[in-house]
Amino acid sequence: MSVTSKNQNMKIALCYKTEKIDDELVSNIKEKVLSYGFELNDSCPDVVLFIGGDGTFLRAVHQYYNELHKVKFIGLCKGHLGFFYSYDENQIDALLSDLKRGEVKSESHQLIKATVDNEEIYALNEIRIESPFHTLISDVYINDELLETFRGNGLVVSTSLGSTAYNKSLGGAVIYPSISSMELSEIAPINNTVYHSLHSSLIIDKDSEIVLKTKTDNILLGYDHLNKNVKFASSISLRLSNKVVVLLRNKDYSYTKLLKSKFVGDK
Ligand code: NAP
Numbered sequence: 328m329s330v331t332s333k334n335q336n337m338k339i340a341l342c343y344k345t346e347k348i349d350d351e352l353v354s355n356i357k358e359k360v361l362s363y364g365f366e367l368n369d370s371c372p373d374v375v376l377f378i379g380g381d382g383t384f385l386r387a388v389h390q391y392y393n394e395l396h397k398v399k400f401i402g403l404c405k406g407h408l409g410f411f412y413s414y415d416e417n418q419i420d421a422l423l424s425d426l427k428r429g430e431v432k433s434e435s436h437q438l439i440k441a442t443v444d445n446e447e448i449y450a451l452n453e454i455r456i457e458s459p460f461h462t463l464i465s466d467v468y469i470n471d472e473l474l475e476t477f478r479g480n481g482l483v484v485s486t487s488l489g490s491t492a493y494n495k496s497l498g499g500a501v502i503y504p505s506i507s508s509m510e511l512s513e514i515a516p517i518n519n520t521v522y523h524s525l526h527s528s529l530i531i532d533k534d535s536e537i538v539l540k541t542k543t544d545n546i547l548l549g550y551d552h553l554n555k556n557v558k559f560a561s562s563i564s565l566r567l568s569n570k571v572v573v574l575l576r577n578k579d580y581s582y583t584k585l586l587k588s589k590f591v592g593d594k
């Protein structure tokens with residue numbers, strides 16, 4: 328695919344955690360970027376090159392959140408799980424030459440949107456409501472129908488791309504990111520003869536809405552690596568949004584290979 332019509336003028340921003348990536352690696356990468364005829368530009372890039380782990384990609388997406396319609400992302404993995412990457416630390420030349428020749432695969436991922444107290448919050452992996460101090464109580468509606476009154480530590484609504492993150496730790500299914508969906512998973516649900524919830528992860532289609540009506544104080548709403556407090560008795564609507572993140576991958580990339588290398592192992 329062609330990344331831009333004028334690849335030689337492509338503007339590249341570098342995104343990394345300064346405390347994790349040493350200056351020498353950064354200046355080496357900067358030199359390489361320039362030697363391939365690209366421009367370095369953090370304020371108005373065509374491509375954001377993120378270096379580090381998956382957390383760095385999440386931070387890059389939130390940093391360029393207002394430019395998502397015109398920015399593409401590509402990652403160089405450095406010492407982390409690296410689920411969003413397809414180039415290793417020693418493959419900077421391969422990354423830049425693939426980018427230059429447009430020989431990369433492009434994936435689009437819808438962000439999930441939470442609307443709460445007239446504010447819109449977006450996430451790539453998931454949105455969580457969690458109650459650190461008391462049992463979280465929340466009614467759960469799917470498309471205006473009451474499914475359950477949940478009691479437990481929290482609820483996580485993940486995108487397909489985020490299904491391998493927190494959702495997977497909760498026993499949720501891994502979903503191929505080519506399937507647009509949301510997955511609702513429970514954190515430590517209370518299930519006994521008095522209280523019941525579904526007690527399994529629930530995958531719902533891309534056009535559906537989940538509404539959580541909370542009945543507990545001191546709730547945290549987590550979104551990717553970020554969080555905010557939610558007022559008592561809030562109504563939180565969750566939907567897939569029309570904001571899309573474009574992630575570039577190596578042309579040999581396949582999701583099945585990625586799952587095998589990151590979770591199953593190569594033996
Ligand atoms: P973090 O502690 O670095 O992230 C936890 C782990 O999740 C890291 O190994 C990270 O990979 C990996 N990860 C992130 N997104 C992933 C994805 N889509 N698929 C597979 N693995 C993924 O925390 P952070 O950097 O602030 O990232 C925030 C994310 O952490 C949240 O969105 C949430 O999904 C996840 N999280 C997980 C748990 C849990 O599993 N119990 C609890 C809290 C948060 P890297 O090492 O490459 O960064």
Ligand code: MN
Binds near residue numbers: 380381382383
């Ligand atoms: Mn991380």
